[in-house]
Amino acid sequence: MNERLILVTNDDGYSSKGFAAAIEVARGFGRVVGVAPETPQSGMSQAITMNAPLFLRRVREEEGLTVYALSGTPVDCVKMAFDHLLREQRVDLVISGINHGSNSAVNVLYSGTMGAAIEGSFYGCPSVGLSVDDHSPDADFEAAVAWGRRIVGDLLSHEIELPLCLNVNVPVGKPSEIRGMRLCRQNRGFWREDFFRREDPRGREYFWLTGEFVDGEPGAADTDERALAEGYVAVVPVQVDLTDYRQLGKLADILK
Amino acid sequence: MNERLILVTNDDGYSSKGFAAAIEVARGFGRVVGVAPETPQSGMSQAITMNAPLFLRRVREEEGLTVYALSGTPVDCVKMAFDHLLREQRVDLVISGINHGSNSAVNVLYSGTMGAAIEGSFYGCPSVGLSVDDHSPDADFEAAVAWGRRIVGDLLSHEIELPLCLNVNVPVGKPSEIRGMRLCRQNRGFWREDFFRREDPRGREYFWLTGEFVDGEPGAADTDERALAEGYVAVVPVQVDLTDYRQLGKLADILK
Numbered sequence: 001m002n003e004r005l006i007l008v009t010n011d012d013g014y015s016s017k018g019f020a021a022a023i024e025v026a027r028g029f030g031r032v033v034g035v036a037p038e039t040p041q042s043g044m045s046q047a048i049t050m051n052a053p054l055f056l057r058r059v060r061e062e063e064g065l066t067v068y069a070l071s072g073t074p075v076d077c078v079k080m081a082f083d084h085l086l087r088e089q090r091v092d093l094v095i096s097g098i099n100h101g102s103n104s105a106v107n108v109l110y111s112g113t114m115g116a117a118i119e120g121s122f123y124g125c126p127s128v129g130l131s132v133d134d135h136s137p138d139a140d141f142e143a144a145v146a147w148g149r150r151i152v153g154d155l156l157s158h159e160i161e162l163p164l165c166l167n168v169n170v171p172v173g174k175p176s177e178i179r180g181m182r183l184c185r186q187n188r189g190f191w192r193e194d195f196f197r198r199e200d201p202r203g204r205e206y207f208w209l210t211g212e213f214v215d216g217e218p219g220a221a222d223t224d225e226r227a228l229a230e231g232y233v234a235v236v237p238v239q240v241d242l243t244d245y246r247q248l249g250k251l252a253d254i255l256k
Numbered sequence: 257m258n259e260r261l262i263l264v265t266n267d268d269g270y271s272s273k274g275f276a277a278a279i280e281v282a283r284g285f286g287r288v289v290g291v292a293p294e295t296p297q298s299g300m301s302q303a304i305t306m307n308a309p310l311f312l313r314r315v316r317e318e319e320g321l322t323v324y325a326l327s328g329t330p331v332d333c334v335k336m337a338f339d340h341l342l343r344e345q346r347v348d349l350v351i352s353g354i355n356h357g358s359n360s361a362v363n364v365l366y367s368g369t370m371g372a373a374i375e376g377s378f379y380g381c382p383s384v385g386l387s388v389d390d391h392s393p394d395a396d397f398e399a400a401v402a403w404g405r406r407i408v409g410d411l412l413s414h415e416i417e418l419p420l421c422l423n424v425n426v427p428v429g430k431p432s433e434i435r436g437m438r439l440c441r442q443n444r445g446f447w448r449e450d451f452f453r454r455e456d457p458r459g460r461e462y463f464w465l466t467g468e469f470v471d472g473e474p475g476a477a478d479t480d481e482r483a484l485a486e487g488y489v490a491v492v493p494v495q496v497d498l499t500d501y502r503q504l505g506k507l508a509d510i511l512k
Contacts, residue, residue: 047301050298083451106496115301122447161503161506181511192339
């Protein structure tokens, strides 16, 4: 029997609660290899480390599970897994997460969790980014684990057309409070930022990025934001052709 | 007369040659404010700084030009410009670059230059990412400056439908060697990575990310890769709805 191999990664670091929860999702489906950053990498998007060397260490080894910590970004972790650690092996699925805080709408662009999930899909296997719409340090991952298992089970038991990358966001709540799952499109929201200004002990001014998410289309029924707001798990399939085909025709008259 | 205001940013840092070249593109179209990272930020994608404070300092001030350095990512620079430095002002256009190395094909996803350009387009003005298909430290920016000026001039003299973000890649060569400009779509290429392995003086193994770009559709006539290879400036309009609409229908039978 060919045992399945699942790669698990994360953007909050190898010691985070969400990474442990993602490993929990993966176990039961096969052998699990986890590669996660040494340090929290929230908001790292699809970043790669170009100007520094990467250090890799094995931090956990038990029956059916090996976990590594890497001194890089979430995308570095995925590359290290596919191009070095698992180079000769067939990986059946990638799970990235479980993230504290939703990666719905435009957040998919800034998210290290989704950066890693997207990267995973480049290597020819289905890839799932899992997030919980809860930023609290003691966020409850129970519902996300349950829905993650269900989705992974569905993907592994069907013929899937590749590439496939899913952005899965789970509302706050106990499993019994989740109303179901919806396939959605990405909401066109954006962030209205603000900067906290403070002074350090030497009188130098510094800033903390902060901000407020603005739902760009609150009336739309088919978006991930709406599904989450109504208590549903939001599933958006993600692709990476950023070409703005709508503009392509219009620009022919402008750029000559 | 309302003088135009152009924001210029970059991912190689405020002291880079490419940033100076982008400022050269912008001057002549109006007042220029530059905000660039303190340190090189290649490969930073759409990353934002969530877990550290940001320090901002003014590094240059002359007639029609103010330049700041920020201890953050390219996207942080854009947010700092719009949400703090220029909060009450109307910005007419954003230029990000000029990058050493092309950001065609899937490189748009990893690129700090394009991360900043995309971010700029969220703020309601046209945005242009400029790159030269040349990684050498003494890359010649002359052709990119000339084409950048031409494109910016076209954008500022026409009614543009927003959002608009352009990924502009200029081939290696003197201005006279460039064959023209092509509107293209993003090539479906990918990176086949490898990791250099070395040992530090204490015997610890470390890795350097390296790799080779693979053109996923070398036969296609309408891609940015092809345009560059044939000596044309490649212009791809970029958008950020990552929804994979093709998969959306198919998944309804799989995820229930």
